[in-house]
Amino acid sequence: DTGVSQNPRHKITKRGQNVTFRCDPISEHNRLYWYRQTLGQGPEFLTYFQNEAQLEKSRLLSDRFSAERPKGSFSTLEIQRTEQGDSAMYLCASSDKPPGFYGYTFGSGTRLTVV
Amino acid sequence: QKEVEQNSGPLSVPEGAIASLNCTYSDRGSQSFFWYRQYSGKSPELIMSIYSNGDKEDGRFTAQLNKASQYVSLLIRDSQPSDSATYLCARGKSTFGDGTTLTVKP
Numbered sequence: 001d002t003g004v005s006q007n008p009r010h011k012i013t014k015r016g017q018n019v020t021f022r023c024d025p026i027s028e029h030n031r032l033y034w035y036r037q038t039l040g041q042g043p044e045f046l047t048y049f050q051n052e053a054q055l056e057k058s059r060l061l062s063d064r065f066s067a068e069r070p071k072g073s074f075s076t077l078e079i080q081r082t083e084q085g086d087s088a089m090y091l092c093a094s095s096d097k098p099p100g101f102y103g104y105t106f107g108s109g110t111r112l113t114v115v
Numbered sequence: 116q117k118e119v120e121q122n123s124g125p126l127s128v129p130e131g132a133i134a135s136l137n138c139t140y141s142d143r144g145s146q147s148f149f150w151y152r153q154y155s156g157k158s159p160e161l162i163m164s165i166y167s168n169g170d171k172e173d174g175r176f177t178a179q180l181n182k183a184s185q186y187v188s189l190l191i192r193d194s195q196p197s198d199s200a201t202y203l204c205a206r207g208k209s210t211f212g213d214g215t216t217l218t219v220k221p
Contacts, residue, residue: 033208040123042203042211043159058209091158099208103149103161 002026004107006092012113013082020078021110025094032075033104034067035091036060043091048099049075082114118142121204121212129220134191136215138204141185148187150178151203153214159203163189194219 005024013019025032030051035043046065048056051072061067064082069075079086089111093104120139128134138148147166151159165171165178165187177190191198194217201214 040213042119042205042213044211045209048208089158101147101166103151103164103205106158106160109158 004092004094004105006090006107006110008110009108010111010113012115015082015084015114017082018078018080019082019112020076021090021092021112022074022076023092023094023107024074025092026096026105029094029096029105030072031095031097031099032069033093033095033099034075034077035093035106037089037091037109038087046077079112082112084114087112087114116141117212118210119204119206119212121202121215123213124216125218126215127218127220128194130194130196132194132219134194134198134217134219136189136191136202136204136217138187138189138212139185140187140206140210142206143182143185145182145206147207148178148180149205150176150187150189151205151211152198153201153203155200191217196221 007022032049034046037043047067049069064080067077089109091109092107095104150163152162153159163178165180171178175192179188196219199218201216203214204212
């Protein structure tokens with residue numbers, strides 16, 4: 001499967017715990033995006049990487065959130081001290097073209113439930 | 116006001132009919148627009164992109180862009196039950212609408 005891969009598919013955590021998600025983009029894609037989606041709403045942009053550089057972060061990405069793409073391949077999104085409001089689907093997307101002018105390929109997402 | 120607005124629906128059409136989905140946006144500088152299809156419990160899938168005023172056709176799908184009126188639409192001809200999904204309109208790289216749920220009844 002050469003699509004965008006996200007792990008885990010589901011994560012249930014207790015409030016206050018830290019969680020980390022992983023995204024493996026399509027191999028030739030140098031651009032990677034993280035979004036968050038809650039039920040009944042569209043995806044909300046969180047952050048964007050070109051290769052290993054984090055070029056843009058949304059104001060939604062509070063200081064409890066951090067994302068990395070250390071070698072320009074896979075990326076991780078960590079949420080520290082999780083809150084119930086963090087419960088959502090976290091989506092990763094990748095592209096080999098400049099942002100904003102071409103669509104993306106999304107992964108299957110990681111569904112986070114904070115209890 | 117959201118930057119990208121869509122009617123949440125649900126929109127219900129009979130099989131074989133034309134489904135018309137609409138989207139308006141507030142930023143006049145927007146240059147690129149996308150339609151994604153999202154089945155329940157799945158991730159969004161890109162189905163159309165449009166950058167210029169006018170129509171763009173791809174199979175049963177036609178995207179329409181009117182920059183003067185700041186709206187984008189998606190027409191699905193010969194609708195099939197398998198088209199039942201939520202359709203997301205997106206502007207640029209970071210702004211999605213909340214989607215319109217379409218149900219195609221056999």
